[in-house]
Amino acid sequence: NTLSLHDALPICFPVTIRFSSKQNVDDVLDEVKSKIAEQLPVTWVDKVNSWRYLSMLGNPRTHVRNFLGNAFVMPMSFMRDVFSVGMQQFIPEEQRTRVLFASKDAIDYAKLDYQNMVKELIEGTQKYDTQTDIQRRRKIFNNKPSRFAFMNPINDALEWVKDYNYKALAKEDEVYVGKHYVAQMSKYLTAQNIDLNTITDEQLENARTFAIKEAKKMTFKQNSKLVDSLNSLARQGTAQKVILDAVVPFKLTPVNILKMGVEYSPLGLMNGVAKLGYDVRKGKVTAAQAIDMMSAGLTGTGIALVGMWAYSMGFIEIGGDDDETKRVYNYKNSLGRQNYSLKFGDGSYSIDWIAPAIMPFIMGAEMARVLEKDGETSWFDAIYEGSLRILDPIFELSMLQGITSTLQSFSGTGPGMFVETATSMASNYFNQFIPTLLGQISRTIDPIQRSTIPNAEGFVGELESIVRRMGNKTPFSAMMNAPVVDVKGQPISSDENPFMRAFMNLFSPGYYKSDNTTKIDEEILRLYELTENTNVLPKATPKSFQFGGETYKLGNKEYSDFGIVMGEKSYQLLGKLTRYDLDDETKIKVMDNLYDYAYQLAKDKYLRTKGLENDDASYKKVIEAELKGIPTLDYLIAKYTFSTMSGEDKKENFQNFLDENGFDNDLMEIVGGYKPSSSKLKTKGLKKLK
Numbered sequence: 001n002t003l004s005l006h007d008a009l010p011i012c013f014p015v016t017i018r019f020s021s022k023q024n025v026d027d028v029l030d031e032v033k034s035k036i037a038e039q040l041p042v043t044w045v046d047k048v049n050s051w052r053y054l055s056m057l058g059n060p061r062t063h064v065r066n067f068l069g070n071a072f073v074m075p076m077s078f079m080r081d082v083f084s085v086g087m088q089q090f091i092p093e094e095q096r097t098r099v100l101f102a103s104k105d106a107i108d109y110a111k112l113d114y115q116n117m118v119k120e121l122i123e124g125t126q127k128y129d130t131q132t133d134i135q136r137r138r139k140i141f142n143n144k145p146s147r148f149a150f151m152n153p154i155n156d157a158l159e160w161v162k163d164y165n166y167k168a169l170a171k172e173d174e175v176y177v178g179k180h181y182v183a184q185m186s187k188y189l190t191a192q193n194i195d196l197n198t199i200t201d202e203q204l205e206n207a208r209t210f211a212i213k214e215a216k217k218m219t220f221k222q223n224s225k226l227v228d229s230l231n232s233l234a235r236q237g238t239a240q241k242v243i244l245d246a247v248v249p250f251k252l253t254p255v256n257i258l259k260m261g262v263e264y265s266p267l268g269l270m271n272g273v274a275k276l277g278y279d280v281r282k283g284k285v286t287a288a289q290a291i292d293m294m295s296a297g298l299t300g301t302g303i304a305l306v307g308m309w310a311y312s313m314g315f316i317e318i319g320g321d322d323d324e325t326k327r328v329y330n331y332k333n334s335l336g337r338q339n340y341s342l343k344f345g346d347g348s349y350s351i352d353w354i355a356p357a358i359m360p361f362i363m364g365a366e367m368a369r370v371l372e373k374d375g376e377t378s379w380f381d382a383i384y385e386g387s388l389r390i391l392d393p394i395f396e397l398s399m400l401q402g403i404t405s406t407l408q409s410f411s412g413t414g415p416g417m418f419v420e421t422a423t424s425m426a427s428n429y430f431n432q433f434i435p436t437l438l439g440q441i442s443r444t445i446d447p448i449q450r451s452t453i454p455n456a457e458g459f460v461g462e463l464e465s466i467v468r469r470m471g472n473k474t475p476f477s478a479m480m481n482a483p484v485v486d487v488k489g490q491p492i493s494s495d496e497n498p499f500m501r502a503f504m505n506l507f508s509p510g511y512y513k514s515d516n517t518t519k520i521d522e523e524i525l526r527l528y529e530l531t532e533n534t535n536v537l538p539k540a541t542p543k544s545f546q547f548g549g550e551t552y553k554l555g556n557k558e559y560s561d562f563g564i565v566m567g568e569k570s571y572q573l574l575g576k577l578t579r580y581d582l583d584d585e586t587k588i589k590v591m592d593n594l595y596d597y598a599y600q601l602a603k604d605k606y607l608r609t610k611g612l613e614n615d616d617a618s619y620k621k622v623i624e625a626e627l628k629g630i631p632t633l634d635y636l637i638a639k640y641t642f643s644t645m646s647g648e649d650k651k652e653n654f655q656n657f658l659d660e661n662g663f664d665n666d667l668m669e670i671v672g673g674y675k676p677s678s679s680k681l682k683t684k685g686l687k688k689l690k
Contacts, residue, residue: 037137083295102186185211220256246429261359269297300360307364439473450481455555482560489567565602
């Protein structure tokens with residue numbers, strides 16, 4: 001398309017005689033850019049992408065996280081300066097860049113200068129990328145009247161929301177960009193002992209360059225070669241762009257958060273020491289820069305020590321370790337455990353959103369866990385193990401969930417792995433078009449977590465799962481999906497108070513999760529921690545099972561119903577099991593059989609809907625006992641006890657066991673295959689009761 005500068009030229013031409021200040025120049029350039037932007041074509045791709053980003057960013061929680069996330073960086077910056085000031089006393093004054101407190105004159109000077117530099121800072125790394133600036137000024141949704149009159153006010157509203165959301169995010173950043181700029185420039189001027197009345201252009205440029213770099217760095221706007229490479233790759237074709245958008249819809253902020261999190265950690269300290277000892281002598285960095293790196297590392301090391309203390313006091317939950325099986329992980333999470341959360345009251349509150357400050361904190365907590373787990377572990381090994389987990393919290397954030405889900409999809413094998421990966425990326429991409437705000441409203445209206453298990457199989461099933469996931473983000477349509485149930489067979493739901501639910505979904509930067517551990521769960525955990533035998537843990541609901549040489553895949557509601565039957569029966573029997581006086585070994589074996597029975601029962605109920613009947617031999621034995629009025633647990637205990645007996649007096653010993661514990665004599669035949677004694681003793685034995 002040919003771009004006409006008809007309207008722009010009359011403004012551009014006389015500017016040479018109208019410039020009276022930098023502000024005057026900026027105002028004129030802004031007007032020129034706006035005029036050009038009005039003439040640029042807007043394609044349907046532009047509209048789609050604008051809607052996608054608005055859907056992801058247009059919600060209150062994003063703004064709260066943006067504002068508070070920047071707030072947590074402020075004390076990190078101050079502590080870095082404290083360490084740096086102390087070490088910079090050993091280098092010449094002309095090389096120093098920091099003081100603890102700047103002079104009042106320097107602060108006032110920096111504040112005034114900030115007003116002149118604010119646009120360069122707020123518009124980030126692309127201030128002088130005129131093309132990008134002009135593109136941003138275009139009207140996307142209401143660039144021209146719609147053929148349908150009723151759409152015009154809707155398009156106007158969308159354009160207003162888009163602009164307002166962008167300006168709000170920029171304003172939130174501006175608060176902290178300004179604070180960092182003023183603080184760093186004034187400290188630089190004071191450290192260099194520059195006379196503000198005779199400051200040279202070179203001195204001012206050096207101070208501005210230093211302050212701009214620090215302000216961008218501390219607000220995650222710093223240039224990144226990795227981001228430039230990703231953006232360059234995305235521009236090479238539609239396929240590359242869609243794939244990258246599906247996996248990493250946001251690039252600059254996450255990359256800078258990751259870099260800062262590593263810099264402010266024991267790893268950053270080691271890097272700073274190396275820079276000071278080698279790169280300074282080689283002239284690659286200045287002494288002040290190396291000291292800043294060391295200071296950032298010292299600050300992060302301090303945060304890591306706080307993390308170690310918090311873990312040792314039991315204040316923080318950091319999730320499962322590498323040795324934890326999926327069964328253990330799922331069980332503990334079903335009880336209310338949250339990865340990267342602070343524990344208080346009857347629950348926990350997630351803190352993964354406090355990035356990058358949370359990264360060295362979690363590293364310290366992981367170090368404490370490693371040292372606690374193995375008393376012979378060295379500090380070096382603990383630092384190594386903690387370093388491996390330092391990036392984990394950031395991948396819990398929604399901005400990087402695309403990477404997380406894509407990496408998880410690679411856990412499969414064979415061709416199915418590639419199908420799962422492609423499906424994961426497609427799901428991530430299409431879900432970006434459903435407004436996050438709608439999902440928050442949906443979860444406020446309906447507190448129950450909904451399943452995305454599909455009814456169909458294969459490729460159609462994968463598509464159905466994507467649709468169900470999108471439906472979960474849409475008010476009321478989510479209720480068409482069956483509830484997700486926990487190991488107890490109960491639907492997983494959030495706070496019952498609708499006002500608290502609205503606050504948590506719409507405004508709270510983190511998530512609160514109640515601890516629903518019961519006395520039964522405490523006993524399960526005691527046995528697991530004692531033996532590390534996963535058989536004591538409740539089984540997860542299977543997505544499919546084998547029967548009669550065929551595979552039966554559970555659909556959306558079937559999966560939920562299966563889990564309800566299995567979980568409710570398991571905990572019903574576990575509750576009764578606590579009344580039996582059993583040793584731990586017997587209890588563990590009985591629990592394993594108990595879970596299998598609950599699974600077989602759920603399986604039987606499902607098969608009966610298909611006109612079939614579960615023919616599992618062990619299950620039919622339990623049913624036989626129940627039909628004779630024998631409690632399920634009596635049968636399971638008797639079965640295990642009988643399996644431990646041997647010798648010629650096995651029958652007599654088993655009979656004595658039944659009599660002593662008041663178990664039904666019919667168990668002699670059902671379990672042992674012996675004919676019951678004619679007396680059929682039914683002594684009210686109390687040994688089985690605590």
